[in-house]
Amino acid sequence: MKHNFGAGPCILPKEVFQEASQAVVDFNNSGLSILEISHRSKDFEAVIAEAERLVRELLNVPQGYSILFLQGGASTQFAMVPLNLLADGAQAAYLDTGVWASKAAKEAKKIGDVAIVGSSADKNYTYIPKNIEVPADAAYFHYTSNNTIYGTEVFDIPSTVAPLVCDMSSDIFSRTINVADYALIYAGAQKNMGPAGVTLVIVKDDILGKSGRTLPTIFDYESHSKAGSMYNTPPVFSIYVSMLNLRWLKAKGGIDVIEQENIIKARALYGEIDRNPFFKGTAVEEDRSRMNVTFVMENPELEASFLELAKERGLIGLKGHRSVGGFRASMYNALSISSVNALVDTMKEFEEKNK
Template identity: 65%
Template structure:
């Protein structure tokens, strides 16, 4: 059995993979593959309707919100968001807490003014900025809830005097929060919701159609909402697998149940990192992510050796991003606790080996 700690595309539930595999051969006993049915067919319209309904149900959202499944992944929303919400003479506020937040800031500058209220860039994004003021005249305030590269996470969202917007690509559906506090939420599917190729966008209806600029059809939220995310052919398979994954989350007990097991996984892994004489964390303890656990070795020359050691024990996807180095264990919803326990055991076993080598243990 492979223990998949990859940052994304990330692990999916085995049940979902099995159902999706069957649908590739024969979807709904139609004799056709999910890959070849019409997106206008009743069968797929039912998929899209259920996917949108599950998002609202899991996040306790009402009819004042619209749900879209769009092409382009979360990165397309870096531009699509300000295109639809930010006038050229208006200012949007952004929190710069990581690489993806920084990219979102760069894109927003094409459409209006940007006020970066705080940044942790000079510290290589090792913490979430906290001492900042959200300007009351901003069009919206944008945060990135979780940073896959640096392993930090916002654990308490701010009270915002303006519409709160968040990129939740790597922790959507992983923990409870009040989604009704947000004006807009977007997320790439390939961490906790489905395969790469689709982005989830949730927007409060009163924010749509408020800018004066002309917006090309494919980038216009209003048009996508009016057409049920099917203005053009949607990423059918990615939406279908996302729907299956949302069904799975609901069947596990919903987001509350996901949060409980995710907290347990993170606590067990961080406890070993802090205990083990060979490893150390890379970011502020109070901001540690419960989705992407980043850590390095006290002796960097041992990192390649441990990576190979872990691979031999079927732990894959552990290599850290080049911006941080070391290791990154992504422990998304579908990763079982047993996989974390398996990694912890590998870390303990490697420590025993290191302690038997005086030249290593003395470093």
């Protein structure tokens, strides 16, 4: 059995893979593949409508928000957010907590004035800055809720009167959020929602069309909202698989249930990291991510030996990002507690073998 701790394209439930694979051959007994049906067909219109309903239901999205299914990943949103929300002469505020937060700010600086109101770069992004001050007149305040590379997560929303914008690519649908606190949320699907290829955007309708810019239509949220995510051909298969995954999440009991499972998984692994004398965590304890657990060896010379043992035990995707080194265990929604227990058992086995 393989236990997938990879940080990139997400692990999905087995039943989602099975249903999606059948749809590739024959979708809804139509004799056509999901890969070849028209995005204007009634079959796909039903898919995207259900996907939107599930997003609204699972996240309790209030009235007055548009749900968009776009392309280009979160990296495109790094530019679309300031293009749509940062008017000439205004300033946006950004929190720098890692590579993706830094890239988002870098793109925004190409479009307008940006203030970095907090950064944890001084300690290699091992913590979330606290007590930051966001200018009251900021066009918006942007932060990244979970940092996949450095293993930190924002659990307390920074206080601000500015419109709140968040990149939730790696922890959306993993825990309860209050959508009404945000002007805009965006997330690449490929961690907890579905396969790469679609990006979810949840945007408050009353902030649309107010940047003062004349935008290319494809970069204008308002255009996509008016077209129901059909301004250009949407990523049909990615939206379909995301819909299946959201169905699975609803059937499990929704966000409250999955959040408790994620807490249990995180406690189990962090507990072993803290107990086992061969390992140590890299993120400060209060900011430890539930989605991406980063840790290293007390003796770095033993890292290759542990990775070899992990491979033998069917644990894949554990090698840490080069910026941190060591190990990274990504525990997205579909990763079972049995996989986490397999990793914990392997860590204990390594300890016994190397005493």
